[in-house]
Structures are given as C-alpha cells and as structure tokens.
Amino acid sequence: MLEIEIKVRVPDLQPIRERIRSSGAALLGEGVEYDAYYNSPERDFASTDEALRLRKADDYALLTYKGPKIGSGSFKAREELNIRVESLDTMDMLLQRIGFQKTAHVKKYRESYRIGQATVTLDTVENLGTFAEIEAAAELSQEEAELEIEKIAKEYGISGERLTLSYLELLLEE
Amino acid sequence: MLEIEIKVRVPDLQPIRERIRSSGAALLGEGVEYDAYYNSPERDFASTDEALRLRKADDYALLTYKGPKIGSGSFKAREELNIRVESLDTMDMLLQRIGFQKTAHVKKYRESYRIGQATVTLDTVENLGTFAEIEAAAELSQEEAELEIEKIAKEYGISGERLTLSYLELLLEE
Numbered sequence: 001m002l003e004i005e006i007k008v009r010v011p012d013l014q015p016i017r018e019r020i021r022s023s024g025a026a027l028l029g030e031g032v033e034y035d036a037y038y039n040s041p042e043r044d045f046a047s048t049d050e051a052l053r054l055r056k057a058d059d060y061a062l063l064t065y066k067g068p069k070i071g072s073g074s075f076k077a078r079e080e081l082n083i084r085v086e087s088l089d090t091m092d093m094l095l096q097r098i099g100f101q102k103t104a105h106v107k108k109y110r111e112s113y114r115i116g117q118a119t120v121t122l123d124t125v126e127n128l129g130t131f132a133e134i135e136a137a138a139e140l141s142q143e144e145a146e147l148e149i150e151k152i153a154k155e156y157g158i159s160g161e162r163l164t165l166s167y168l169e170l171l172l173e174e
Numbered sequence: 175m176l177e178i179e180i181k182v183r184v185p186d187l188q189p190i191r192e193r194i195r196s197s198g199a200a201l202l203g204e205g206v207e208y209d210a211y212y213n214s215p216e217r218d219f220a221s222t223d224e225a226l227r228l229r230k231a232d233d234y235a236l237l238t239y240k241g242p243k244i245g246s247g248s249f250k251a252r253e254e255l256n257i258r259v260e261s262l263d264t265m266d267m268l269l270q271r272i273g274f275q276k277t278a279h280v281k282k283y284r285e286s287y288r289i290g291q292a293t294v295t296l297d298t299v300e301n302l303g304t305f306a307e308i309e310a311a312a313e314l315s316q317e318e319a320e321l322e323i324e325k326i327a328k329e330y331g332i333s334g335e336r337l338t339l340s341y342l343e344l345l346l347e348e
Contacts, residue, residue, distance in 0.1 A: 041216040042273050052272055063259075065268045081268045084260035085237075094239045094255045098226055098274075099216050 003066075003080045004145040005135035006153065009161045013122045013130045019156045020113050020120065028119065030111035031058040036092065037106070037168050041099035051166065052100065054091055061088035066166075074162035075146055106167045117148050120156070125167050127174070132158045177240075177254045178319040179309035180327065183335045187296045187304050193330045194287050194294065202293065204285035205232040210266065211280070211342050215273035225342065226274065228265055235262035240340075248336035249320055280341045291322050294330070299341050301348070306332045 010016065034056040039045050045052065049068040055061065067079035085091045096102070108125040117137040124130050134152050136145030153159065163170065184190065208230040213219050219226065223242040229235065241253035259265045270276070282299040291311040298304050308326050310319030327333065337344065 040272060041214075050271075063268065065271050067271065079271075081264050081271065083264045083268060086258035090255050090257045094237065094257060097224075097239050097241065097253075097255065098214060100272075 002077055002138070003135060004075060004077045004140075004142060004149070005133055006074055006076070006149055007131055007133045007163045008153070008158050009163060010130055010132050010158065011160070013124065013132065016132055016156055016158055017111075017122060020115065020122075023115070023156075025113040025115045025120075028112040028114055029057075031109070033057050033108055033110050035106040035108075035168075036102050037104045038095050038100040039103045041101070046172075051168065052095075054085075054088065054095070056088050061085050061091065063091060069164060074164065075149070076164045077142070104168055104172065106171060108167070115152055115156070117144075118152055120152065120158075123167075125171075128167060128170055131163075131167075134158065176251055176312070177309060178249060178251045178314075178316060178323070179307055180248055180250070180323055181305055181307045181337045182327070182332050183337060184304055184306050184332065185334070187298065187306065190306055190330055190332055191285075191296060194289065194296075197289070197330075199287040199289045199294075202286040202288055203231075205283070207231050207282055207284050209280040209282075209342075210276050211278045212269050212274040213277045215275070220346075225340065226269075228259075228262065228269070230262050235259050235265065237265060243338060248338065249323070250338045251316070278342055278346065280345060282341070289326055289330070291318075292326055294326065294332075297341075299345075302341060302344055305337075305341075308332065 036054045038052045038054070051066040053064045055064065061084065063083045063085050065081040069076055069078045106125065108123045110121055110123050112119055112121045117140055119135045121133045123133065134149045136148050140148060210228045212226045212228070225240040227238045229238065235258065237257045237259050239255040243250055243252045280299065282297045284295055284297050286293055286295045291314055293309045295307045297307065308323045310322050314322060
C-alpha cells in the first residue's frame with residue numbers, strides 16, 4: 001500500500017475539530033498512541049529513510065514498516081505495511097532478539113475521522129505540538145489523492161506549514 | 175518462555191494415536207502447518223542456533239523466535255517467543271523489507287493432545303517421516319518437566335531415536 005498524505009503544523013486543533021464535527025463526519029477512533037521505533041543491526045534506518053514501528057493503541061498493537069519517502073513537494077508518499085499483532089511485549093522482545101534496537105518513542109493523543117475519500121487525523125504530540133494529517137484512501141491514483149487532499153484542506157481550514165518529516169524525525173531534530 | 179521437550183522418530187504413529195485416544199486425552203488441534211524460515215542479514219541463524227519462523231496454520235498465522243538450544247542429553251530447551259499476527263502475507267513482506275531472507279520451508283500434518291502436564295504432538299513431516307514430540311507445560315521446573323516427559327513417553331509407547339535437531343535442521347541435513 002502506498003500512503004499519500006500531508007501533515008500540517010497547526011496552532012490550534014479546536015477550530016478544525018469543530019468544522020469536522022459539525023459536518024457530521026464519522027469518528028473512526030480516538031485515544032493515546034504510544035509508538036516505539038527500532039533500528040536495524042544491518043543498516044541505519046535514519047540514513048535509508050525507512051522506519052520500523054511498534055504501536056500500542058488502546059485496544060490493539062500494530063507493527064508497521066515504512067519504506068523510503070518518494071513524495072514530491074509538500075506531499076509525502078511511501079510504502080507502508082501494517083500488521084496487527086497479538087502481544088506488544090512479546091513482539092518487542094522478538095525484535096530485540098533478532099537484533100533490532102529501540103531508538104525512540106513518540107506519544108500522542110490522536111483522533112481520526114473519515115472525510116470524503118480520506119482520513120483526517122488530529123494529533124497532539126508530546127513535546128512537539130499539534131498537527132493535522134490528511135491521508136488519501138489507498139485506492140485513489142496519485143492525482144486523485146492530491147486533489148482530494150487539497151479539497152479537504154481547504155474545506156476544513158487545515159492550513160499552515162506542511163511537513164514531510166515524520167514525528168520521529170521532528171523530535172530527533174529538536 | 176523456556177520450552178522443554180523431546181522429539182522421537184517413530185516408525186508408525188498409529189499405535190501411539192490409538193493409546194492416546196483410548197485414554198480420552200483432549201485433542202487440542204489438528205491440521206496442516208506450513209512453516210517458512212528466515213535468516214538474518216546480520217548473522218547466520220544456522221551458526222548461532224537461532225530460528226525465525228512464520229507459520230501458516232488453518233486459522234491463524236504465528237511468528238516465532240527460537241533462541242539457541244541449551245538442553246542437555248536427549249532433552250531440548252530453548253527460549254521460544256510466539257506471537258499471532260493478523261496477516262501472513264504482510265508479515266512475510268515486512269520481514270523481507272527489513273532484510274530477512276526466506277531460506278527454507280517445512281510442511282507437516284500435526285495433531286496435538288493435552289496429556290497430563292504436557293502437550294503431545296504427532297507429526298507427519300513432508301520428505302522427512304513421522305515423529306512424536308512431548309513438550310512439558312511451561313510452568314514446570316526442569317526436573318518436573320523431565321519426569322513428566324519420561325512418564326508420558328513410557329505410558330504411550332513413544333520410544334525410538336531421540337533427536338535434538340529441529341525439522342528444519344533435519345531437512346537441511348538430508
């Protein structure tokens with residue numbers, strides 16, 4: 001699956017949240033997400049622009065691989081593989097046994113909405129700030145995805161600095 | 175979890191199966207298991223005596239790490255980490271993306287029974303033969319585990335060559 005999205009640093013999530021809620025958009029989920037990132041013993045994922053992440057959400061654990069970013073401009077596209085796993089703690093141990101080291105953590109409060117052919121997430125990231133992300137549905141072409149994203153950004157007032165760095169990269173930069 | 179077990183090459187599973195069934199032991203499961211083994215890009219798991227395995231069973235997918243064998247004599251003990259995963263195909267792709275290579279396959283028909291404080295499995299392994307395994311419950315001490323295993327081996331006629339090699343190692347030896 002190729003993920004096409006924008007991430008926007010916003011000063012305040014509340015006006016965006018209000019517009020979304022008054023539009024009647026479906027809340028897909030909300031809660032605290034705690035992400036641990038791992039580095040490979042064989043190559044440095046920070047250099048190869050890859051990421052291996054284990055996420056603890058309220059009611060599930062998710063292992064994710066992200067390939068190098070291939071986006072242009074303010075859009076970001078990258079391969080993303082997601083697998084729900086039964087046990088976070090056992091998966092963490094297994095990754096360490098096969099040589100992967102935990103390098104960083106990101107903790108955030110996230111709420112996600114289904115809007116049009118996209119998912120909009122409002123994030124409050126610990127030690128980093130507030131962000132809105134718009135991710136196009138995987139079945140759209142790149143052109144359709146970018147149009148849908150711009151339409152939603154305009155409609156819900158999601159404007160500000162667009163970032164192609166991940167939260168992990170932003171935190172490591174600070 | 176430390177797994178303590180014996181693996182016995184048996185000429186015929188049928189007499190063992192009959193004794194088990196007439197004892198009223200509970201069948202835990204049966205079906206075809208298809209195992210893929212992966213090697214690390216950083217170290218050779220055949221040399222370090224580790225294993226990373228992705229199993230496809232009838233109704234679930236299981237990722238397993240096995241640490242180096244630390245058993246003595248005909249008993250085998252090793253650390254084993256098991257995690258059920260949502261998608262076999264995505265997990266296979268993820269392992270390959272993070273540098274692991276699929277090196278071998280093992281296909282077998284397995285039936286498992288709960289007997290006393292152990293699990294007995296009867297395996298018909300493709301290209302290899304028929305085997306019975308007795309694995310003690312994880313909560314037993316090593317001494318209790320070995321006593322329980324010997325008791326069951328005697329009671330159900332599980333006798334023959336005891337092997338400490340895995341099916342993978344036996345297949346690679348052939």
